[in-house]
Amino acid sequence: MSRETLEYHWGKHHRTYVENLNKQVVGTDLEGLSLEDIIIVTYNKGDILPAFNNAAQAWNHDFFWESMKPGGGGKPSGDLLDLIERDFGSFERFIEEFKSAAATQFGSGWAWLAYKANRLDVENAVNPWPSEKDKKLVIVKSPNAVNPLVWDYFNQRPDYISVFMEKLVSWETVNTRLEKAKARAAEREMEEERRRKEEEEGKPTNEEDDDDDLEMYVDNDNDDSEAE
Numbered sequence: 582m583s584r585e586t587l588e589y590h591w592g593k594h595h596r597t598y599v600e601n602l603n604k605q606v607v608g609t610d611l612e613g614l615s616l617e618d619i620i621i622v623t624y625n626k627g628d629i630l631p632a633f634n635n636a637a638q639a640w641n642h643d644f645f646w647e648s649m650k651p652g653g654g655g656k657p658s659g660d661l662l663d664l665i666e667r668d669f670g671s672f673e674r675f676i677e678e679f680k681s682a683a684a685t686q687f688g689s690g691w692a693w694l695a696y697k698a699n700r701l702d703v704e705n706a707v708n709p710w711p712s713e714k715d716k717k718l719v720i721v722k723s724p725n726a727v728n729p730l731v732w733d734y735f736n737q738r739p740d741y742i743s744v745f746m747e748k749l750v751s752w753e754t755v756n757t758r759l760e761k762a763k764a765r766a767a768e769r770e771m772e773e774e775r776r777r778k779e780e781e782e783g784k785p786t787n788e789e790d791d792d793d794d795l796e797m798y799v800d801n802d803n804d805d806s807e808a809e
Contacts, residue, residue, distance in 0.1 A: 582649075582749070595642040602635035616640055641691065650751040657752035661759050668717045676746060682720045683742045693721045696759060698766035716766065 606612045611619050623633035669675035683692035697719045
């Protein structure tokens, strides 16, 4: 990534999201909340509030910068590599599918390697108990964002994607996020099992807990974050 791209995209583009968000939250109930909590509150179970876009874009870019390191790329190891090979057939096949997803994303957007824990985002739906086969890595795409390295490659998206995957991605960061996602999925399973047992035994469940059962999860590298 060139200095010009970094200075422009981080110092101007990314910074604009942060400054606009600060203007939106000052003097409101959102002021003083963490970025993750602002995203959760303003997502509002799909009824999006005004500050959501700037908050989500600021978080997306934080996530992106933290996903890179000097001399990155190569091949992951450990449980991350095992899951990639299990769910995609091979690391090489994963790279092909990831590059294809990123290259075919309409307009500007994001391609994600996500950990799926078989949860249904449907109100009042009963989530089936996930098996180990349900807990897998998947590739998903999301729209409406501008990705930094495109500037260096004159909008030659495939070249940009190759450079990111071969020279910049930090697999250590990806592996850390995977472990956190797995731990939080396990915590949710335990909580759901506790509630099921209480319902079977006729015990009242905590109404406030139900209100806090979030439909959207974000993740960062802060140990005190409770969001996924």
